[in-house]
Amino acid sequence: MSRRSDLRAFLLTLDVETLVDVLCEQADRDEELRRRLSTLRETEEPTRAVLDDGAAQADGVQFDSVLDTVARLLDAGTSADVTSLARRTADRLAAAVRDGEDPSPHLTEQLGRAVSLYARACTAHPPPATELAEWIVRLAFERPDRCEVRLADFAEALGADGIAQVRAAVDAVLADSPVDDEDGGDPMRMRVARALRLEIAEITSDVDTVVSLLSEELPRLDVSLRIVRVLRAAGRHSEAIAHAAKALGNGAASRTETAGGVVEALERVRTRQSPVDTSDVEALLRGNRFDEAWKAAAGHExxxxxxxxxxxxxxxxxxxxxxxxxRAAGQLRRLRLLYRRAGASAEFSAYLAELLARHKRKTRLRDELRKARVALPKVLAG
Known part of the structure; x- marks a missing residue:
C-alpha cells in the first residue's frame, strides 16, 4: 500500500471536527491550501442555498448564482474540479424542467447553460466515460422536447469508448422506431436520435453517414450546400460537383424562397469555379470578433x-x-443588410421565418431580435 493510501485510510478514521481543526491550522500556514479551501467555499455555499431549497428549484431564479460561479471558475482556468457541482446543478434543473407542467423559458435556458458548463467541466476533469455516456443518453431521451444535448461538447471527455456507447443507445432507439413506420415510437425521440446520430458521424468523420442523414432533409438548398462542403472537405470533389448540379436542378423552382448566397455558392461548385476566399471574415466570426469581421466584409461581395x-x-x-x-440578433441585423445589398431582401424574410420556426421555443431570442429592431415575420410577431 502506498504512503498516500495509508494516510487516506488513517484520515477516514478521524471525526469531522478533528479534520476541520487540522485543516484550519494548516491553512493558517499554507497560503495555497487557504486559496483552495476558499475556492471550494465559494463554489459550495451558493450551491447548498439553491440545491437544498425546493422553492428555488420551482422557479429557477437562484440557479443563476450557481451557474455564474461555475462559469467564473471555468473561465479563470481553475484547477479545482467543479464537475460534480456542475453535474448536480444540471440534474436539479433537469428534474425541475422534467417534472414541471409548463416550465418557464428561463428555466429551460438555465438547463441548457448548465449542460454546456458541465461539458466544459468534463473536458477539464473527465468522469468515467461509461457514466458520462449513460448520463447524456438519459438526459437526451428522458424529455427530448425540453432539453437538447450537443454531443460535440462532450466528445473529448467521452473518448472513443463513450461515443461508441452513446451510438449503441441511439441506434437502439432508431431500430425500435423505423423512419418509415408512422406508428412506431415517439417522433420527438426519433428527431433527437437522428440529430445525435448525425453528430456522432461528424465527430467520427463518417462522411457517408453524414451525407445520408443530411439527405433526409432535402430538398433544401442550404442543406445541399452543407452536403457539398462535407464532400469537398473530405476530398470528394467530383461527388460535390454532382450533388451541387442536382440540387440546383431540383431547387430551381423554389430559389425565390432561399438565400441567393447559397445558390451562388452551389453554382460555383457546379461550374468548378474556385471558391471565393472569405477565410478572413470566417476566422473573425468564429473568434466572435464581430466588429472586425464586419470591417473585413467590406472587401467582399x-x-x-x-x-x-x-x-x-x-x-x-x-x-x-x-x-x-x-449577439445573434446583432449578426442577424448585419445579415439582413447583406441580403439587401445582394438584392434579396425577400429571401431574408423567408430565411428568418424558417429560422424562428426551428427555434420557436427560444422566446428570449425573439426578445433580443425585437431589441435589435429586427422585424419578426407577421405570424410570429405576436
Whole structure:
C-alpha cells in the first residue's frame, strides 16, 4: 500500500471536527491550501442555498448564482474540479424542467447553460466515460422536447469508448422506431436520435453517414450546400460537383424562397469555379470578433458572405444563453443588410421565418431580435 493510501485510510478514521481543526491550522500556514479551501467555499455555499431549497428549484431564479460561479471558475482556468457541482446543478434543473407542467423559458435556458458548463467541466476533469455516456443518453431521451444535448461538447471527455456507447443507445432507439413506420415510437425521440446520430458521424468523420442523414432533409438548398462542403472537405470533389448540379436542378423552382448566397455558392461548385476566399471574415466570426469581421466584409461581395453569417447566427443560437442570443440578433441585423445589398431582401424574410420556426421555443431570442429592431415575420410577431 502506498504512503498516500495509508494516510487516506488513517484520515477516514478521524471525526469531522478533528479534520476541520487540522485543516484550519494548516491553512493558517499554507497560503495555497487557504486559496483552495476558499475556492471550494465559494463554489459550495451558493450551491447548498439553491440545491437544498425546493422553492428555488420551482422557479429557477437562484440557479443563476450557481451557474455564474461555475462559469467564473471555468473561465479563470481553475484547477479545482467543479464537475460534480456542475453535474448536480444540471440534474436539479433537469428534474425541475422534467417534472414541471409548463416550465418557464428561463428555466429551460438555465438547463441548457448548465449542460454546456458541465461539458466544459468534463473536458477539464473527465468522469468515467461509461457514466458520462449513460448520463447524456438519459438526459437526451428522458424529455427530448425540453432539453437538447450537443454531443460535440462532450466528445473529448467521452473518448472513443463513450461515443461508441452513446451510438449503441441511439441506434437502439432508431431500430425500435423505423423512419418509415408512422406508428412506431415517439417522433420527438426519433428527431433527437437522428440529430445525435448525425453528430456522432461528424465527430467520427463518417462522411457517408453524414451525407445520408443530411439527405433526409432535402430538398433544401442550404442543406445541399452543407452536403457539398462535407464532400469537398473530405476530398470528394467530383461527388460535390454532382450533388451541387442536382440540387440546383431540383431547387430551381423554389430559389425565390432561399438565400441567393447559397445558390451562388452551389453554382460555383457546379461550374468548378474556385471558391471565393472569405477565410478572413470566417476566422473573425468564429473568434466572435464581430466588429472586425464586419470591417473585413467590406472587401467582399455580399452574396459571398451570406452563408458565413448564417452559420455564425446558427452557432450563436445553439450556444443557448442570453448573451449569445443578443449577439445573434446583432449578426442577424448585419445579415439582413447583406441580403439587401445582394438584392434579396425577400429571401431574408423567408430565411428568418424558417429560422424562428426551428427555434420557436427560444422566446428570449425573439426578445433580443425585437431589441435589435429586427422585424419578426407577421405570424410570429405576436
Amino acid at each position: 455580399p452574396s459571398d458572405l451570406i452563408p458565413l453569417y448564417r452559420e455564425c447566427v446558427e452557432r450563436l443560437i445553439e450556444s443557448r444563453n442570453s448573451q449569445c442570443y443578443e
